[in-house]
Amino acid sequence: MLRFIVKRIGLSILTLVIVSLIVFLMTSIMPGDIAKQTLGRDASPEAFEIWNKEKGFDKPLVVQYSRWMGGVMTGDLGTSLQYEMPVSELLAPAASKSAQLAIVALLLIAPISILGGIAAAMNRGKKVDRALTVGGLSAAVIPEFVWAVVLILVFGVAIQVFPVSAFPDEENPNLISSVFHLILPSIALLFVLFGYISRITRAGVIEALDSDYMRTAVLKGLSRKTAVFKHVLRNALLPTIAVIATQVPYLAGGLIAIERVFNYPGFGNILLDAVVARDFPLLQTAVFLTGVVIVVFQLIADILFAVLNPRIRQKVTE
């Protein structure tokens, strides 16, 4: 087991090194003069030179890369071009905002999707199953911003149940008000993620329903429902959790559009600002950190999977 974990961590680190190289090269090699854009076209060539020197853009790429990575390792995330502020001071509050949204969203999405998957599995092949499966996957292919806009239209404008901004107006909003403002954006994410998560739960529950221990439980006289909730869930839930962990990439990508529509000052919003302003120090680090979060979640999912299922462990270490 330890060998597997060590090996898996090594692979994750390797992936992150490649991610950092891709992100760095994309923002460094591409044409486009950042100095010209920041200082304006009319600034003198000397001014460009001084500016480039000051920001370290005159150094060879290897030096720029190692300076950037060295900084990220030691907690110095660089300085934003557009705000002239440390990147960490910009990203930290935004990341915490996005994390709050993600937590509220997952607390809503996980139970509903898991229940949906169980309902589909217990009605395998019937209309309920078809509706949940086809409906769930169809909802998943509709972009988040479409869901967000339609939800605002229905629940924010037509029947005014939920606030249309994800951020309370009050000075010091209490927890309930904060969570309440996050419900509508979470529902938009629910539509996109429900299909994937419920499908995995469904597969897990079906596998467990067909197993020997289930037959024994039913023969022992347990009703099907009790048997499912007592025995099946324990076996079907953990793969589902692993899938939820690997769904974080979708969540991270989807948050950009959601935060934009609901006017929420999170990580996605700041990343989009950095794209528009071509604020590369901010953008590089924000994208790389997104990669870190995703790779770490996948690592956790893989280890969880392996702990539960020794067969997988063997395959990787071989």
Next chain:
Amino acid sequence: MTDESSKQAQQTVLSERLAVLRKNKAFIVGAAILGFWVFSAIFGKLIARYDQDFMDYEYINSAPSGKYWFGTDSNGRDVYSRVIVGSRIIIVISFLATLLGAFLGASLGLAAGYLKGKFDMVLMRILEAISAIPVIIIALLAVAAIGRSSSIITILIIGFIFMPNVARTVRAAVLGESELEYVAAAKLRTEKTAHILFREVLPNVLPTLIVEFTVRLGYAIFAVATLSFLGAGLEAGSPDWGTQVADTWSLIFTNVWWPTLFPSLAIASVAVSINLISDALLEVFEL
């Protein structure tokens, strides 16, 4: 079995599956909706009721009516015509991007699955790293790096981002195939690697590739719409659906919902129709 008879057997299997497909309800619905949008993409200008840029200043933000079926936007432009004409942009861009991704991914996947060894290992690590960043974020990064956005750039970016997923799927299918006898036989005949890959292995992994293509096409619609909604996909002012939603959605707070709702529904219907098709293909080809 001779070559001829095995080919015939393959064709019978194919036509049987196509017959099953034609009876699949989800497939019929999906194909009908997608067919409608492909028709508008080609003949859009003919079924549009007005020029998509014509501004009727007497009908600014006017609600859906007999004159303007889907109402007009804040410039007095006919929403119906813009939705119909706008279908071409998203469908062509998504299709070409997916085609590029499928071509690049299939080539890499074939090579990786067949050559195995170091080439496979290095390639898979790089592809894994690319897919560790969400599609939209890596696309935004590319747009920022290039410094402008256009339909060609969007096609290239999405094509490259889809490459890893296609490569992985094709590679897995090829790994299964390369152990089979017909590959060993071709090797014995000292066929060239390219010949074995494209003439022997590729036809056998084609169903996998087709399903993967339709799945990716759905994601391409998703990505193109989202990018243009975020203002990073296309030239400004185009009647593209995502751009229309981005330009008009703040109006919904003043109860002017039609310029936003109709392009939104259009995006949703295309995405769902492709999903229904790929779902049916998956079922029929038992992948």
